[in-house]
Amino acid sequence: MRQAVEAQVLNPHCLRQILSDVIEEVRQSVSQDIDGAEILHSLLNAAWLQSLLKVYECLQRYLRDSPAPALDYSSGLSLELLIDIRSLPSCSEEAKELYHLLRQPHLQALLSAHDTIALKDYEPVLPPMPEDLPDDEEATRIVCLVKNKQPLGATIKRNEITGEIFIARVIHGGLADRSGLLHAGDRIIEVNGFPVDGMEPEQVIQVVQARSHGTIMFKVIPITERPVHNQTMLYVRAMTDYSPQQDPAIPCADAGMSFRRGDILEIVDQTDALWWQAKKLPSSTACAGLIPSTNLLKRKQREFWWSQPYQPHTCIQTLSTVEEEEDLMAIDDKCVEADEEAFDSEELREEEDDFRSNIEGIYLAGFRRSMRLCRRRAHSTTQPSCNTRCPSSCYSALNSPYEEVVRYQRHSEDVHRLIVLLGPSGVGVNELRRRLVEMNPNIFQGPVPYTTRAPRGYEESGREYFFVSREVFENMVYHNRFLEYGEHKGNMYGTSIESAKEVLNSGKICVIDIEPNALQAVRTHELRAFVIYLKPPTLERLRETRQDSYITTNYYVNRPFKDEDFQEMEEAARKIESNYWQFFDHVIINNELQDSCVELLTAVMRAQDEPQWVPASWIRPTSES
Numbered sequence: 195m196r197q198a199v200e201a202q203v204l205n206p207h208c209l210r211q212i213l214s215d216v217i218e219e220v221r222q223s224v225s226q227d228i229d230g231a232e233i234l235h236s237l238l239n240a241a242w243l244q245s246l247l248k249v250y251e252c253l254q255r256y257l258r259d260s261p262a263p264a265l266d267y268s269s270g271l272s273l274e275l276l277i278d279i280r281s282l283p284s285c286s287e288e289a290k291e292l293y294h295l296l297r298q299p300h301l302q303a304l305l306s307a308h309d310t311i312a313l314k315d316y317e318p319v320l321p322p323m324p325e326d327l328p329d330d331e332e333a334t335r336i337v338c339l340v341k342n343k344q345p346l347g348a349t350i351k352r353n354e355i356t357g358e359i360f361i362a363r364v365i366h367g368g369l370a371d372r373s374g375l376l377h378a379g380d381r382i383i384e385v386n387g388f389p390v391d392g393m394e395p396e397q398v399i400q401v402v403q404a405r406s407h408g409t410i411m412f413k414v415i416p417i418t419e420r421p422v423h424n425q426t427m428l429y430v431r432a433m434t435d436y437s438p439q440q441d442p443a444i445p446c447a448d449a450g451m452s453f454r455r456g457d458i459l460e461i462v463d464q465t466d467a468l469w470w471q472a473k474k475l476p477s478s479t480a481c482a483g484l485i486p487s488t489n490l491l492k493r494k495q496r497e498f499w500w501s502q503p504y505q506p507h508t509c510i511q512t513l514s515t516v517e518e519e520e521d522l523m524a525i526d527d528k529c530v531e532a533d534e535e536a537f538d539s540e541e542l543r544e545e546e547d548d549f550r551s552n553i554e555g556i557y558l559a560g561f562r563r564s565m566r567l568c569r570r571r572a573h574s575t576t577q578p579s580c581n582t583r584c585p586s587s588c589y590s591a592l593n594s595p596y597e598e599v600v601r602y603q604r605h606s607e608d609v610h611r612l613i614v615l616l617g618p619s620g621v622g623v624n625e626l627r628r629r630l631v632e633m634n635p636n637i638f639q640g641p642v643p644y645t646t647r648a649p650r651g652y653e654e655s656g657r658e659y660f661f662v663s664r665e666v667f668e669n670m671v672y673h674n675r676f677l678e679y680g681e682h683k684g685n686m687y688g689t690s691i692e693s694a695k696e697v698l699n700s701g702k703i704c705v706i707d708i709e710p711n712a713l714q715a716v717r718t719h720e721l722r723a724f725v726i727y728l729k730p731p732t733l734e735r736l737r738e739t740r741q742d743s744y745i746t747t748n749y750y751v752n753r754p755f756k757d758e759d760f761q762e763m764e765e766a767a768r769k770i771e772s773n774y775w776q777f778f779d780h781v782i783i784n785n786e787l788q789d790s791c792v793e794l795l796t797a798v799m800r801a802q803d804e805p806q807w808v809p810a811s812w813i814r815p816t817s818e819s
């Protein structure tokens with residue numbers, strides 16, 4: 195067998211046959227459960243290997259046949275033909291088709307490429323090798339790079355004692371990297387014939403940039419031992435904004451990459467402890483950019499905290515301060531305290547509103563006004579008590595500037611992902627949630643909330659609410675069983691984790707709306723929340739679209755929107771976005787109601803059926819989560 199194989203290898207056309215024989219043999223090993231056979235089988239079966247073999251066969255055939263071009267002026271010939279056909283007094287259908295084909299830009303490009311190869315007219319012509327090369331060829335290397343519009347893709351540094359210039363890093367996917375000839379640690383002796391020892395790095399760059407195109411010749415002493423790096427693929431979600439142009443510490447601002455909170459980054463190189471290389475996804479460029487490492491960014495964030503009052507413009511933007519958070523809550527507290535009695539006079543209308551949540555015998559739980567009003571004063575479980583439920587996963591996302599993410603595709607037999615809607619008060623969260631549930635109550639459902647208030651005559655426990663005693667409610671709070679809860683007119687209201695899980699376990703898609711500060715409670719391994727942010731449109735569009743809409747305020751059950759309401763909504767949206775944008779999986783600008791409904795439905799179905807980026811800890815839960 196071995197001899198036969200060796201004989202056949204000489205004949206490249208048989209390679210594919212040999213490969214398929216080997217695959218067959220390995221397949222038998224797979225069925226015998228032999229260790230490693232499965233990996234080998236999938237490797238040998240890979241489409242790229244088959245393609246590679248085809249290319250190899252073509253090249254072999256080329257070597258054997260040594261084809262020569264029949265002519266080297268096919269573009270000119272095609273032009274002559276076009277002129278001839280056009281000058282014909284009348285032409286056949288075939289001639290017309292030929293004329294049409296020859297005029298196609300793709301065919302003209304192909305003919306032009308053919309002529310270039312036939313004439314061996316290769317660009318650019320590299321300069322001749324310098325004559326004064328040292329005898330020891332290993333000691334120096336001459337590298338000629340052809341410069342195009344792309345930057346060189348390497349940064350340099352100077353040894354302050356010796357004045358020698360070294361390549362500090364090679365940017366992944368850049369010109370230098372793709373050449374495979376320059377490496378971090380190589381010492382540069384000359385650039386385009388100029389000795390660079392003793393020069394400042396900026397002067398060296400000027401020499402490099404002096405030629406905007408053509409070739410750049412480096413004489414380098416290659417680093418003797420190149421470190422071997424086993425780079426692992428890492429994807430992260432940025433939890434902060436970063437701008438290299440505003441970062442004085444970056445080694446080369448032009449090589450830096452800016453990003454915004456929520457951007458997904460592919461980290462392609464972590465060899466440097468301070469500066470990583472990354473690409474923003476979806477990426478259209480092969481070249482990576484420099485970004486600060488986790489440790490460096492954390493350090494910058496700490497420095498930012500200390501210098502905040504004095505340094506308004508900075509390269510990073512961190513999460514909100516505690517004061518800002520309190521400010522968001524303070525407006526509601528003031529309003530409620532100012533006119534607590536106004537609610538009593540609206541009691542009847544509140545009940546009427548309750549009835550609207552019953553369509554054709556189906557009760558839509560969780561849309562009650564009392565529940566909505568109480569949430570404005572809500573205390574999120576994430577504040578004091580989350581520590582016991584998710585000690586690291588809740589806070590790590592807030593503390594770490596990058597959150598590791600993985601691509602997750604829900605299996606059809608898995609429970610659905612929790613759908614979370616949030617937005618500034620009045621933007622339309624309830625309206626859209628209600629419309630979604632009403633669209634198909636057999637698919638979409640909200641969780642049944644808990645309350646300590648007494649049931650009314652028509653209410654049933656487990657339908658509108660779970661009616662529990664204050665003692666039971668407080669016990670649930672103590673055990674972190676609420677995603678969020680609050681108090682309204684002396685009664686407690688809350689949405690429990692179990693209520694949401696119950697809907698999910700029944701096979702339905704659970705749709706809830708929460709206040710932003712409860713976000714960390716839903717971003718867990720078990721709920722795998724998909725967060726949809728409803729953003730208000732411009733003030734102008736709000737005025738136009740909300741003419742027949744009503745706002746639920748702390749004073750009035752329903753009243754038309756005023757301009758101040760729209761301004762407050764915009765302001766609240768701005769604060770939510772500046773604090774929580776990185777957690778949004780999808781953003782809907784709630785402009786036209788009908789369009790928003792369609793977009794919501796599409797996003798919800800995509801969340802369930804298409805791959806999404808989710809925190810890696812959801813898929814590889816740590817012992818704490």
Ligand SMILES: Nc1ncnc2c1ncn2[C@@H]1O[C@H](COP(=O)(O)OP(=O)(O)OP(=O)(O)O)[C@@H](O)[C@H]1O
Nearest residue numbers: 619620621622623624625739743744784785786787
């Ligand atoms: N795109 C829209 N165009 C016109 N009116 C809308 C639109 N979206 C919502 N509305 C209306 O705006 C009003 C407020 O909406 P909704 O009650 O859903 O607000 P919300 O975001 O739930 O705020 P809150 O939690 O304070 O009640 C309702 O009358 C609703 O019908």
